[in-house]
Amino acid sequence: MSITVVGSVAFDTLKTPSGVREKIVGGAATFFSLSASFFTDVRVVAVVGEDFTAEHESILTKRGVDTRGIEHSKGLTFHWGGEYGDNLNEAKTKFTDLNVFENFQPKVPREYLDSKFVFLANIQPTLQLMVREQFKDAKLVGGDTMNLWINIAKPELLETLARVDVLLINDTEAKMLAGDSSLPRAAKKVMDMGPSTLVIKHGEYGATIFFKDGHHPFRAPTLPLDVVQDPTGAGDSFAGGFMGYIASQPELTKQVLKKAMFYGGVMGSFAIERFGTERLQELTKQEIDERFNLFRSLTHLD
């Protein structure tokens, strides 16, 4: 079944130990959409500027992503500049030119509203909530957030979290949101804010899914890879694989959620192998299946 994602479609200018790229297509909704497109139909809600050409958009449309919800606005596209040192786990932001993204008012095309799966990528929580409330019949709503909103928009974020089923955040965000330095305790506190399911991403150590109903947690790995060219988009690609796989399944069981964790890790591990969306653009379903099996043998005793 189709999934609608709202978030940023942007340009990234990147420097990593593997090289540099100027103004390549990035953004949370882009990585999410490409990643999820290997599993299900994807619809995207975003805003871009006049410098975002048909060629740029073709990165999404070539993968069958429905881009009718991408608004073309007067001005320039959101542009982020970042640099990674030898420790690829942390980006140093060089500039953040919000441009048309600064006044982003998500407009969900009427044709999208029958999506049963929705993903609220990392944007201002009030906008996330606005979008979420338009999907009356949503079966599962996923969401992301970041330190910035935890710091400057906590009340709005809490309102949004009350309406999110699965929250996907990293260790630092979970601990900050809960105000607790113990991960399992933080997980419980975050679920008390709304989400019945919480995915905490541990970077190169994989990710853990926690369930409010008392079911034991489940951990999926990432692959210890030799070459990481560019970590940008790993988390959004994880979310795309996770949500995309779920949306492709007839039922929403714990087993589906666990397998979705593996697919999330698989898609994140591909994204970082090359710059920006380069690897996701040329990926095949067979490569995904092979890496899924590799991840299984990396963690399973039999």
Add this chain to the structure above:
Amino acid sequence: MSITVVGSVAFDTLKTPSGVREKIVGGAATFFSLSASFFTDVRVVAVVGEDFTAEHESILTKRGVDTRGIEHSKGLTFHWGGEYGDNLNEAKTKFTDLNVFENFQPKVPREYLDSKFVFLANIQPTLQLMVREQFKDAKLVGGDTMNLWINIAKPELLETLARVDVLLINDTEAKMLAGDSSLPRAAKKVMDMGPSTLVIKHGEYGATIFFKDGHHPFRAPTLPLDVVQDPTGAGDSFAGGFMGYIASQPELTKQVLKKAMFYGGVMGSFAIERFGTERLQELTKQEIDERFNLFRSLTHLD
């Protein structure tokens, strides 16, 4: 088959968010021995002072550990004082009174020399090598080390590593030893120094085993636990479960090493539930089996 461990038997004075303990029995060889004793016969080589009483030693002998290799020397026992803040992953050392440990010259009882399994806990690398060379028929030699020796005794450490089969270290140590900030690359470089097998411990994220022969790595989890009273000895308890399980098996296969990774994680997770060796002293085989199964369901899709 029996395993001989050489390392510290010591006193710890600890402060954690859960409480304080004055001069309780600790030390790498202690945690290792107790943990391994649930799987196989354990023999320990260490030195203690006059303040180390029969009652202290009974913590080991009650679990059947052979303590004939514990030398009772004139003076005081090695005593470490440490404090953990809310972030339980890092200890702040308050004092390190080496005492009799300063001039430790390991004396391996002749009766120990038929041990086919040997573990060189974290002591000066030259001493590790001295002990290792006495076990001519060793089937598997495991070892640990720390930042201190990487910094001040690298040449000696490299000599020792050339004679170690399985090295167990944490992320920071692996990266420092290899001089490489990428974990998979660091793993390869460390194995080039000697060990055919490398276990890198990731704290609360579990541990990964790497093989020099090209077999894919394998990752075992730790349990996201609510209550961690005292992280001291987690790594040594991991090593004890890992090496102890291996020593208990008739053959040394990849499958055995993978299961050993799970038992390592299991034993480490018990150790931190209470202060010092308290939890390991009262542990049962049934609890170990139950947690093994929990760890399996925490990571296995089926």
